[in-house]
Amino acid sequence: MANIVVLGAGLAGMSAAYELRDRLGKSHPITVIGDGERFSFTPSNPWLAVGWRQADDFTFAVGQYLARKDIEFVPHRATRIDAAGNRVETADGRAFDYDYLLVCTGPRLAFEEVPGTGSVSGHTQSVCTTPHAQAAWEAYQAFLKDPGPIVIGAVQGASCFGPAYEFAMIVDADLRKRKLRDKVPMTFVTSEPYIxxxxxxxxxxxxxxxxxxxxxxxxxWITNAKVKEVRAGEALVVEHDGQGQPTGEHTLPFKFSMLLPAFKGVDAVAQVEGLCNPRGFVVIDKHQRSPRYPNIFAAGVCVAIPPVEATPIPTGAPKTGFMIESMVTTIVRNIQAELQGKPADFEGTWNAVCLADMGDTGVAFVALPQIPPRNVTWTKVGKWVHVAKVSFEKYFLYKMRHGTSEPIYEKYVMKALGIERLKSNGNGK
Known part of the structure; x- marks a missing residue:
């Protein structure tokens, strides 16, 4: 019997718990440790920030659903990992021993790296978490009463640019519906070398x-940008050339701003000696396990992935839902194999598949594999992407509530995009 602890109750953690129970049966205890009681479908956050969704539409308390699968749920964040002693301590003072630990925590949002960012002690909003998106909606409602310039984007070191593009397009669509777009100059600021x-x-x-x-x-838009500082009502942005040398500074006034921060590893994980890189992301091998601690695996945004390429201003590599599902399945199969006395040699396919909503249309990106050169490179725009993402939200929430371990991204998104056909001819045409 193996005691398995999963850190995180998001997309990766919940998927891992269900798939572990499905493949391993009920003879192995599984515990999920989350930071709070509710699961949230993070891709819906941009809709919440403009009032197109309410939080209850895509969040729910997870304890009762995990209990149906005989999975214990602890709604208190991990405060310390004793990797040598195989134990996790939580904020409510308890400790949990493990034979296997799955780190699926997601990131810590490093607002402190750019002065003035963040809604708590700064002047910008975020859609990275549902509480942040709720705060953004409150700020947006005040903005609608007195509209003016908007600044949206992602700061240096960010690794998830899709939500920034989504939010810019969604805000544009929302303002057009409200007949306010002509009153709102918009600027997109990004550390990417190009749009x-x-x-x-x-x-x-x-x-x-x-x-x-x-x-x-x-x-x-302003690319190759570093956000130097954000003050009340204005952002100081330094533009750079292709060699990373400053070419000019912009002072951008705004009445509403959403800037995605850089990510770091959560404190409890980052503090484990030899587990993480300097940014606090878990270092793993091709089997999703820690080289230093073989009984620790990791999946999702908390995983250390090198940038796809060097850029003048630092950018990170995104971890899409499809990639995360692949990571989870790899971990589960390797644990299952090890428990059966077989070689734990499964490897994940780090492919990037993304449906980005644009309010009244959308764009689909497919990169197989994520790091070039690729077997498949495919990008399409159309209203069908918006419809597909709305539908997928429902499918995934169904999966999380009903405890199904089937790979929803692969079954639904890949089918919707015709990826099997793309794989077969290799050109996406």
């Missing part, structure tokens, strides 16, 4: 495609 880079080195002609979408929406 559509996405932390992936571009996907097909994503540069031309995304630039075209921005032009149609009258959204100005």
């Amino acid at each position: 559509g880079h996405m932390g992936l080195g571009g996907v097909g002609d994503s540069k031309g495609l995304m630039e075209s979408e921005m032009r149609q929406r009258h959204i100005q």
